[in-house]
Amino acid sequence: xxxxxxxxxxxxxxxxxxxxxxxxxxxxxxxxxxxxxxxxxxxxxxxxxxxxxxxxxxxxxxxxxxxxxxxxxxxxxxxxxxxxxxxxxxxxxxxxxxxxxxxxxxxxxxxxxxxxxxxxxxxxxxxxxxxxxxxxxxxxxxxxxxxxxxxxxxxxxxxxxxxxxxxxxxxxxxxxxxxxxxxxxxxxxxxxxxxxxxxxxxxxxxxxxxxxxxxxxxxxxxxx
Numbered sequence: 001x002x003x004x005x006x007x008x009x010x011x012x013x014x015x016x017x018x019x020x021x022x023x024x025x026x027x028x029x030x031x032x033x034x035x036x037x038x039x040x041x042x043x044x045x046x047x048x049x050x051x052x053x054x055x056x057x058x059x060x061x062x063x064x065x066x067x068x069x070x071x072x073x074x075x076x077x078x079x080x081x082x083x084x085x086x087x088x089x090x091x092x093x094x095x096x097x098x099x100x101x102x103x104x105x106x107x108x109x110x111x112x113x114x115x116x117x118x119x120x121x122x123x124x125x126x127x128x129x130x131x132x133x134x135x136x137x138x139x140x141x142x143x144x145x146x147x148x149x150x151x152x153x154x155x156x157x158x159x160x161x162x163x164x165x166x167x168x169x170x171x172x173x174x175x176x177x178x179x180x181x182x183x184x185x186x187x188x189x190x191x192x193x194x195x196x197x198x199x200x201x202x203x204x205x206x207x208x209x210x211x212x213x214x215x216x217x218x219x220x221x222x223x224x
Contacts (some may be wrong), residue, residue, distance in 0.1 A: 029168035031137045034174065041150040044088035045078055048134060048156030048163055050116045051093050051204045056119065072118050073184045074207050075155050079120045085214050088125070088147045091115055095128040135169035144175075150191060151176040153210065155183035159193050167202045178203035180210060 041127040050072065050091045095113045113128075115121065135141050144152075152175050154163050161185050170177045179197055181204055186193060194204055 014203045018149065028131075029165045029172065030131070031172045032135060032169070033173065034196055035150060035173055038148040038150055040148065042086070042088060042091060042148050043151040043153065044144060044147065044149040045082040045153045045155065046090050046092060046134065047079070047115075047119065048074060048092045048154060048166060049094045049158070050075065050119050050156045052114050052116055060181065069118075069136045070156075071157075071185045072116065073185060074180075076118075076178065078153070078155060078183055078207055078210070079122055081211055081214055083122050087153075088149055090125040090141070090143060091119075091121070092134045092156070092162075092166075093126070093150070094130050095130060096105065108131060115154065132165040133169040134166040135163070135173070141173075150174070152178065153205075154179045157185050159184040159186035159189075159190065160188040161186075164193070164196065164202075167197065168200065171201065175201065178205045178210075180205055180207050182207050 079089055081087070093113050093115060115126070125143060126141075127134065127137045129137045129140075152167075152170050154165060154167055154177065158178070163179060167177045167179060179194075179202055181190075181194065197204055
């Protein structure tokens with residue numbers, strides 16, 4: 001009987017550790033070193049988790065409502081804008097480990113996750129993450145540092161989780177962060193999500209406002 005109790009206690013401890021790890025990966029943003037003040041800072045567009053399993057035409061775990069078609073068209077316009085204006089573009093994919101608790105939550109095996117085929121790919125800045133916060137991938141963080149980026153524009157899914165926690169991770173490092181409202185999607189109430197962004201100091205902008213701002217800035221540079 002004592003051996004059974006010890007065995008059950010070990011199982012309970014392992015379950016608690018696994019649950020804590022899952023909670024950390026899902027609901028806790030990373031904290032990192034603050035970025036430097038760059039002489040000629042750049043901006044970056046981050047495309048989060050627009051991948052076949054979540055938003056593809058045959059998605060097994062759809063996280064958008066309504067379907068992502070309109071959002072993807074907007075994201076592609078922003079990718080065109082980024083390419084034309086010299087903005088960095090980074091693609092993030094959610095790739096879970098084989099942890100049983102994570103997989104019960106809906107995670108997929110690593111190595112089987114691809115970007116939604118409708119999304120324009122303009123470079124090789126393709127990063128995997130196994131937490132909601134994209135800054136958990138050090139290569140992604142280093143890309144932004146090497147590119148002297150200090151301002152981020154976030155797009156993708158899910159606005160209530162991965163976009164949100166990536167924004168918090170960016171804020172902790174000193175980035176200016178904006179979420180493009182018509183380039184993100186979620187099954188949760190977007191009004192509530194946007195209010196939560198505003199409370200945290202995350203900027204909110206539409207794709208039209210962003211495009212207009214870049215065009216106006218480009219015109220000013222041409223006239224100067």
